Amino acid sequence: MGFLELENRRFVVFGLANKKSVACAIARALAAEGAKVIHVVRTEERRATARKLFPGMPVFVCDVEDEANIIRVRDEIAAAIGAEGGGRLDGIVHSIAFANYSDGFKPFHQTMKRDFLQAVDISCFSFICIANHFKDLLDPDASMLTISISTTRMAAENYGYMAPIKAALNSSLCFLAQSFSSFSRIRFNAVAPGLLKTSASAGIPGYVDSYLFAEKVIPRKQALRIEEVANTAAFLLSRRSSGINAQAIVVDAGMEINYFDREIVSKSVGG
Known part of the structure; x- marks a missing residue:
């Protein structure tokens, strides 16, 4: 048995859209460790994928x-899975986010109420709702994991109103962990990655420039890879991470400590 002890553990992964999805990378990481993976997708088209x-x-x-x-x-x-016969889930991955930018990006103060509330419902409340309705299927030592972002305090204009929604998602971790502690040892955590190259991010205006900038800020001068996020997720889903609860684990390859990189500062001030 490997270090993560994931062999024959059973996980549900919500959110696969295509081969570039974070959900896809997490499922691959789990399967590579011998875990049993069940996918939940939004549409029949994605089921085929x-x-x-x-x-x-x-x-x-x-x-x-x-x-x-x-x-x-x-x-x-x-x-x-035959729950009544003892079948249980060892963890659930929530890799779901949605924002309606059909009218284009607007200043934050012009955010439409209906768009904001829909994004909260799909991107945040769904995690709480899944936890509630799946609680009787979860092993007492199961792990629930969601996907956040590396910081909700940086006002990236092209991310629109999603950062405040991810902040709500992060906050929900501690309340879920406390609530579930009355009947289980189920843990609630988030992987909080920096900028990634995904199909969803490709549709954000200006994202490519931000991604290339992030690559320069990262100390190793190489962009964060989806596989690195997936590996962290696999660890948090395993019982090797039993001491980690109600946390958003930042995975940004050190970007947050290097904003004053000498080369970038020099170029920006014309030195």
Whole structure:
């Protein structure tokens, strides 16, 4: 058995969209350690994608914006794993985020109420809702993991209103951990990565420039890789991380300590 002791552990991964998804990388990391992975995706189209990427793995469909869908997919997974016969989940990955930028990016103070509340519902409340409805399927020592961002205090204009929503997601970790402690040892954590090259990020105006800037700020001068985020996720899902609870673990390759990099400062001030 490997160090992470993930062999034959069972995990549900919400959020795979394509091969560049963080959810996809996490599923690969878990599978490489011998874990059993169940995928939950938003649409039938994504179910087909998941089946191509992970042949033989179960794939279910659930649009988390409707709570009834979460309850339905819970029941479907329970039937598939034989929960009444002792089947349990060792962890759940929540890699879901959505923001409606169909009208383009606007100054934060012009954020539309309906867009903000929808983003909170899908990107934050769904994690709480999944925890609530799946609690009876979870092993008492299970781990629940979500995907945040490396900082919610940096006002990146092209990230729109998602940083405040991720801040709410981060805050929910401690409340979920405390609430669940009355009946289990289930842990709630987040991986908080720096800038990544994903399909979702590619659609953000100006993101490429920010990504290239981040690469220069990172001390090693190499961008953060999705696999590095996935490896951290695998550790947090394993019982080797049993002492970590209610935390957002930053994975940014040291970017946050190097904003005053000599080369960047010199170029910016014309030195």
